[in-house]
Amino acid sequence: MTAAALPPFRLEHHFGKWEFRARYNVAASDAQTMTVAQLLELADDADRKAWDELALGYTQMEGDPELRARIAATYRGLDADDVVCFAGAEEGLWCALQATLGSGEHALVTTPNYQSMEAVVLSLGTATALPLRSERDWTLDLDAVRAAMRPQTRLIAVNFPNNPTGAVASHETFRALIDLAAERDAWFFSDEVYRGLERDPATRLPQAAELYERGISLGVMSKAYGLAGLRVGWIACRDRALLAKLMALKQYLSICNSGPAEILSRIALKAREHILSRVNGLIDANVRLLDAFFARHRDRFEWNAPPAACIAFPRYLGREGADAYCERLVEGHGILLVPSSIFASELATIPTDRFRIGFGRANLAEALDVWERTFS
Template identity: 35%
Template sequence: MQIEPFALERWFATHEADNLMLAESGIRPLDPTRFDLVPDDFGYVIPTGGDPDLRGRIGDRYDRAADEVLLTCGTQEANFVTFAALMGDHAVVVTPTYQSLHAIPEALGEVTRVELDAADGWRLDPDAVAEAIRPDTALVVLNNPNNPTGRIHDADTVRAVYEHAADAGAYLLCDEVYRPFAGADDGAVELPPPAASLGPYGVSTCGLSKGYGLAGLRFGWLAGPREVVEAAAQWKDYTTISPPAVSQRVAEQVLDPETEAEILAENRDLAARNRDLVGAFVDRHDLGWPDPETGVNAFIEVPDGFFGGQSFCERVVEECSVVLAPGEAFDQPDYFRLGFGDETAHLEEGLERLDGLLERHA
């Protein structure tokens, strides 16, 4: 089995150590001292699928029971074990998206990509998904809200995609790691129902990395039909066995309703403030972008005079020591992704350096 190198991770590994990072896709990390970091003991978490009480609380978000949830090391592992469990001959993947969502099924079988329409604000046409589904399609894969565009596929779209998948007997795997960012379920942004709540073919993955500022915790989950969770758990026996004990201890606190509301409100405030700064930057230089509906990713057209995201981002690192993410990592060479989740002063410094570069090359 072969898998292509993870372009974004390799780009970060080359540049992130000594430069100002504006390519992170999550909010700035939380201070660990605000949590109790001590688990009951340092044995494996028993049962290995995760604490039943916490799984039950997460399951409530999807109208699912505790044994329809599996706790994992990040959303990445939740996606991986779901792919391993469900991938048959063929999957349909909506792109552009986070590379692992197409690279893993491409390593396991055949993938048909359905492209979001850039000219139409990166909207998804559910009929294009229907056309791509084949008799041997096992999975349809969506990322909602979407990385890198920051767009939210609405309820009608997600339901239509779910119905197309279910009619074909295929599961819909929806990576919803940016969902908590969008305001969880407090109405801050209108969100579709999570895929796992849509019916017997819906699977949701999520985690604490992006909206909560807890990427280093490596805590995530999948929720879905019991047979999917059981099959994914069989793969997890071979990957990480149980969720990390310290992470689960922290997750129990983070997902307490009061604490969660407090953390998400803090993080959403920071994201909104920073988004306005990026909006002003985009306007100043007359750049094109889909105004992100949520999250901290701005997917911006490469400025005139530069040839492709990769060469623009290389020039930016060389000339102003700022790391952006090249659109090529999403097979979109006309774009770059700018992450605006860090502290505002850090973002301001980075934008000022970019202003200088764009003025010099105007």
């Protein structure tokens, strides 16, 4: 059983320790959430009735058919049978990597990354980094990607918009990566959980499952919709044999999703435009706050607003270093950040003088006031 080969999950451990103790979570990667009552206000009569009359038994293992149809409708050319739901993105990510990488096979993985993508790959086979480098504005060098391909490369795993940098590949780069996978009939796993949060909609990438039969798109209600508590994620892929393998794995894990969460996800997906425009409005306002905050503190931080998501990876210039700074800030002032050491990789050198900041929440102005007072 591969779980034994997995290292501690540093980011989730950090959140396990601090998320509900720190006064200001300025580290979160999900957008501002809403209450059940607020979400139900967006429901049409049919969904409201379904909610009121929902029986709390087991649910269909692949996910509620209507939910899968609504998810599929967010992809060009896919239908409900191309979608399987999971307990959050995390379970989908786990199952997809288990199902696509055989023992000893090779994968390419973007760095820096959300640790599970790299750790699960390394528990199964070998991997080479596709490094997003700060000096290249967190873009990929396609020549280096080509050079990293090996005869036994079976999987290319990417995450755009990227955690923790908020970087997005260009349309050309994304297609070139898929072409590289297609040349070898390799899988293309694309973690798209931050899709929908691009500052400029023209930079929004197509979804991997739309472009390639072996393209696997990972989506979730957690990030752009701000509904992490629903624990509803999904894999979209046109390869039905792969989806069957994922189902076989899910039967050892969550088995099926939570019925209440499925209906609430349906409601949110129907109100998609409304929710995304509210969230993106909040993020735009928060980016303006951060631009002003960091402009006032150029001596302490190096900041460039990222093109997407509600997370960024600025530099801390102070002599004590990012680890000690983040610890001092949370211990002394209740302000939670994520030091870049948490994003350490076995595949690439990740700068240690940075921290992840999250700016999808409604209380950012208040948090920045408190943070600013720590400088005086």
